[in-house]
Amino acid sequence: MEIQVQDWPRAFGAPLATATFRQQLSDFCVDEDLRFEASGEGAHHLLLIEKRNINTDIVCHKLQRFAEVNPTDVGYAGKKDRFAIAKQWFSVQLPLLKEIDWSEFNDDEVTVLKATRHDKKLRIGAVKQNHFKIRLRDLTFSAGFDKDTLEQRLAQIQEHGFPNYFGEQRFGHNGDNLTRGADLLLVNKRLKNRNLQGMLFSAVRSFFFNQVLAKRIEAGNFTELLDGDYVQLDGSESGFTVQEMAQELPRFAANDIHPTAPMPGRGRSQLLAEAAEFETTVLEPYHELIAALERKGLNGERRAIRVFPQNVILQWHNDNTLELAFSLPKGAFATSLLRELFELKTNHKPQ
Numbered sequence: 001m002e003i004q005v006q007d008w009p010r011a012f013g014a015p016l017a018t019a020t021f022r023q024q025l026s027d028f029c030v031d032e033d034l035r036f037e038a039s040g041e042g043a044h045h046l047l048l049i050e051k052r053n054i055n056t057d058i059v060c061h062k063l064q065r066f067a068e069v070n071p072t073d074v075g076y077a078g079k080k081d082r083f084a085i086a087k088q089w090f091s092v093q094l095p096l097l098k099e100i101d102w103s104e105f106n107d108d109e110v111t112v113l114k115a116t117r118h119d120k121k122l123r124i125g126a127v128k129q130n131h132f133k134i135r136l137r138d139l140t141f142s143a144g145f146d147k148d149t150l151e152q153r154l155a156q157i158q159e160h161g162f163p164n165y166f167g168e169q170r171f172g173h174n175g176d177n178l179t180r181g182a183d184l185l186l187v188n189k190r191l192k193n194r195n196l197q198g199m200l201f202s203a204v205r206s207f208f209f210n211q212v213l214a215k216r217i218e219a220g221n222f223t224e225l226l227d228g229d230y231v232q233l234d235g236s237e238s239g240f241t242v243q244e245m246a247q248e249l250p251r252f253a254a255n256d257i258h259p260t261a262p263m264p265g266r267g268r269s270q271l272l273a274e275a276a277e278f279e280t281t282v283l284e285p286y287h288e289l290i291a292a293l294e295r296k297g298l299n300g301e302r303r304a305i306r307v308f309p310q311n312v313i314l315q316w317h318n319d320n321t322l323e324l325a326f327s328l329p330k331g332a333f334a335t336s337l338l339r340e341l342f343e344l345k346t347n348h349k350p351q
Contacts, residue, residue: 003182003207003286005175008214010340011163011222012156016145019136021344025053027135028084030334034077035128042119044075044091047102047112054109055082059090066105067092075122078130078330081169087113091122127330131311134334136342139320147316153341154312160223161255161306162340163213166206167333177203185292201298205263208283208290212261213305215282222305225249228272231257232304235329239302241270258304264290265298307332 022028038046051059056079063074073093080086094100102112141149171178181200184191191197216222225231225242232239234256242248251257262279271279283290309326316322328334338344 003178003204003289005168005171005178005207006210006214008163008165008210009217011160011217012153012340015142015339015341015343016150016153017139017141017342019140019342019344020138021134021136021338021342021346022083023137023347024135025083026085027137028081028334029086029133030080030084031087031131032077032080032089033128033131034089034122034126036126038116038118040117042117043096044093044118044121045100045102046116046118046122047090047092048087048114049090050085050087050111050113051080052085052109053083056080056088059088059110062105062110063090063092067094067100069093073121077122077124077126089122089126091118091120093121125330129310129327129329130332130334131325131327132334133323133325134338135317135321135323136338136344137321138345139322139342150341151314154314157337157340158309158312161258161308162337163217163222164303164305164307164332165210165213165336165339167335169333169335170206171203178207182289185289185296188292188295201293201296204289205265205293205298208264208286209261209303211286212279212282215278216259216261216305219278225252225259226273226275226278228275229259230270230275230302232260232302233257239270241272242275243272255308258306260302261305263301263303264293265300266294267300270302303331307337309337 049059056076060071060074060076063069064071067073069092075091077089080088102115105112177200181204184197184200185204213222225245225248227242227245229242230239231242231248231252239257239260248257262283264283269276269279307328309328311325311327313325314322315325324338326337328337335344
């Protein structure tokens with residue numbers, strides 16, 4: 001059994017143009033919003049940090065050393081790309097009476113933009129949405145496409161949503177995380193480094209999600225609701241199984257509910273009828289790997305297959321350079337939106 005990162009099908013046709021992506025650090029900017037407001041009191045210092053060309057884990061190590069705390073005293077809500085300018089929240093637990101001058105933490109890679117107090121540690125998943133500002137250079141349209149076509153494609157994406165694929169960075173450089181994770185599962189071994197093991201298994205589960213989503217696009221039902229689909233409420237991880245199609249179609253059309261695809265693991269399927277048959281057929285070739293995930297104790301989850309970008313702004317700087325700004329909910333990949341528009345060329349190695 002061989003699984004590998006693929007050029008999964010696009011929902012709206014071939015890319016309209018080629019473009020250079022992340023030529024400069026400032027070409028990819030992301031700003032993180034949390035789901036809550038800081039309480040203003042407590043032992044946790046909540047920090048909005050701008051990081052530049054440095055990954056989230058290194059920022060955590062810097063905070064540990066600077067504040068002289070244990071690794072478990074530092075929290076964050078989600079990881080951000082290294083080759084980017086990212087505004088990201090972190091928390092550091094300190095004794096209640098201890099004060100610290102966070103401006104002394106600043107260096108060429110990190111700047112504390114805001115510091116306040118909170119009563120809880122920042123946990124993974126606390127992100128509400130991410131705001132992106134991305135510059136694309138050396139734009140060359142394919143034959144038959146132009147600026148008007150690009151605006152039309154963007155309008156389609158805003159109306160129907162784009163495929164919520166996990167981006168290539170989830171699978172590691174050249175898909176190494178996916179390959180290593182599958183090998184680890186098939187030989188039924190565990191790693192001492194639990195964080196690394198979790199990342200490898202997550203890559204495998206993400207592959208299955210992408211694969212089911214890809215088959216829905218190929219089958220022409222990405223923009224449709226199937227009988228027996230398990231749907232999630234917009235902006236929520238809560239959901240239900242569709243049993244009365246006529247009742248749910250208006251909510252689907254209004255983008256209040258979204259079909260889902262699996263992150264396989266333990267637990268009974270939440271699908272029925274047509275949706276259950278479709279997904280079972282797609283995943284059947286991988287039953288050995290899925291059984292291994294279940295044996296490792298991972299619980300099955302589901303994730304919406306479509307995403308609707310908000311606050312979309314397209315600005316041209318010249319004939320072959322543009323800036324695209326938009327907001328996405330937590331967990332959605334900006335690159336999955338961009339690939340519906342462009343064939344991306346990069347000038348740096350992924351981190």
